[in-house]
Amino acid sequence: MLAKSAVYGLAASAGLAFIGYCIYFDQKRRNDPLFKQKLRERRKKNKEKASKKARGPIPDLESPADRNKFFIQEVQVGEELLAQGDLEGAVEHLSNAVVVCGQPQQLLQVLQQTLPPQVIQMILQKLPEASVRLNQSASQGEMMEDDLE
Structure with a gap:
């Protein structure tokens, strides 16, 4: 019986630690003044990379x-x-x-x-x-x- 309560205690501690970790980094992200700008730049870069990959260069069609x-x-x-x-x-x-x-x-x-x-x-x-x-x-x-x- 004691072992079950210890397991539950460890699981609860791990869950609280994870939630605390999430809250800490969410707060850090929200307070970063350049976060939205960095996010937009990253999305734009990914979109450009995907479009270049999909389209590819069009070769000389005469050859x-x-x-x-x-x-x-x-x-x-x-x-x-x-x-x-x-x-x-x-x-x-x-x-x-x-x-x-x-x-x-x-x-x-x-x-x-x-x-x-x-x-x-x-x-x-x-x-x-x-x-x-x-x-x-x-x-x-x-x-x-x-x-x-």
């Missing part, structure tokens, strides 16, 4: 090797995102792959056989936007190269 590498990368990322359940991200990457593909009709046929109809419909809706975005990126890349010369 067949770069175009092929970009195509394979976009298909792989699209498949990974589909497996994770992120339909929007997967559709974006797969539509990029269709735009840079040398034979888009054949790729669309393959995708129709392997993907659900709603995903195919989303890809078809996203194609014009992806085409414009990739063409703008390519033309901006050319403009930047011209500026460097």
Whole structure:
């Protein structure tokens, strides 16, 4: 009987110590004048890092090797995102792959056989936007190269 009360006492002490720890650091956080600023900066950095990772640099689409590498990368990322359940991200990457593909009709046929109809419909809706975005990126890349010369 004495052992049970000792265990309960230890559990209560540990719980109180944890609550005290939480209160102390919460108070310390609230009194830090730069906390909100640091938090905003950290969130902004994480958001930028995530968007860079998701979008990635758009290569020179005139080079067949770069175009092929970009195509394979976009298909792989699209498949990974589909497996994770992120339909929007997967559709974006797969539509990029269709735009840079040398034979888009054949790729669309393959995708129709392997993907659900709603995903195919989303890809078809996203194609014009992806085409414009990739063409703008390519033309901006050319403009930047011209500026460097």
